[in-house]
Amino acid sequence: MLKINDFEGGGVAVGLSCPHMLGDATCATLFFKSWTEVLRRREPLEHPPSFNPLALRGRSVPNIHTKSAKYYATKSEVQTSSVQMATATFKFSNSVIKQCLSEVHEDCPDTPFDLLAALFWTRITRLKDSKNDYAHSLSFCTDCRRLLQVPLPYGHFGNALHFSVLRLKGEEMGQVSLGHVVQLVHSHLLGMEEEEFWSVMDWFEAQKGGEEGSLHHPLGYMALS
Numbered sequence: 001m002l003k004i005n006d007f008e009g010g011g012v013a014v015g016l017s018c019p020h021m022l023g024d025a026t027c028a029t030l031f032f033k034s035w036t037e038v039l040r041r042r043e044p045l046e047h048p049p050s051f052n053p054l055a056l057r058g059r060s061v062p063n064i065h066t067k068s069a070k071y072y073a074t075k076s077e078v079q080t081s082s083v084q085m086a087t088a089t090f091k092f093s094n095s096v097i098k099q100c101l102s103e104v105h106e107d108c109p110d111t112p113f114d115l116l117a118a119l120f121w122t123r124i125t126r127l128k129d130s131k132n133d134y135a136h137s138l139s140f141c142t143d144c145r146r147l148l149q150v151p152l153p154y155g156h157f158g159n160a161l162h163f164s165v166l167r168l169k170g171e172e173m174g175q176v177s178l179g180h181v182v183q184l185v186h187s188h189l190l191g192m193e194e195e196e197f198w199s200v201m202d203w204f205e206a207q208k209g210g211e212e213g214s215l216h217h218p219l220g221y222m223a224l225s
Contacts, residue, residue: 050153058205066199104179118181134170
């Protein structure tokens with residue numbers, strides 16, 4: 001759904017709402033960008049939309065035995081329920097980010113995302129059970145357009161998100177420094193292998209039933225175009 005608000009005092013706001021099964025955040029952003037380029041009569045488009053339906057499909061020789069495929073299979077069996085949630089906004093200045101990065105610089109490169117992910121993860125786990133056998137998990141959502149050996153066009157119109165998880169036992173989380181957790185986050189993202197991504201496509205293909213393209217598992221709508 002597309003909504004355009006023309007304000008009396010001047011200015012226009014454009015809003016887009018669509019389910020994850022149709023496209024991810026990158027897709028929505030590039031849709032807006034291409035749309036404005038068309039209206040401005042810009043030729044050619046910087047990232048023309050690509051509508052190849054076969055770009056993300058399971059392989060003829062599937063492999064569904066990777067960590068990622070097992071992760072999706074486990075999550076698909078979890079029953080979802082409506083839970084009331086609260087929201088909070090945190091603002092970090094450039095100086096604070098630079099100061100924090102300087103403190104963990106010996107453990108990892110200067111990566112603000114890794115730092116903030118590790119910071120929130122370590123702080124939130126303090127509110128959970130601190131038993132040594134309790135596993136703390138952090139889920140990542142990665143845009144795989146440029147991570148594949150044969151990259152998807154940046155204008156791939158659909159969903160190219162891949163979900164992965166990093167786990168640490170309560171004992172480990174309580175003993176390691178923030179810098180070490182930052183390093184673990186960085187290594188997890190840097191070490192993501194292409195086979196993990198394609199094995200998930202194989203798993204989704206195996207879940208198809210009935211009409212072509214239908215999936216029984218709601219998680220599929222989040223990561224399959």
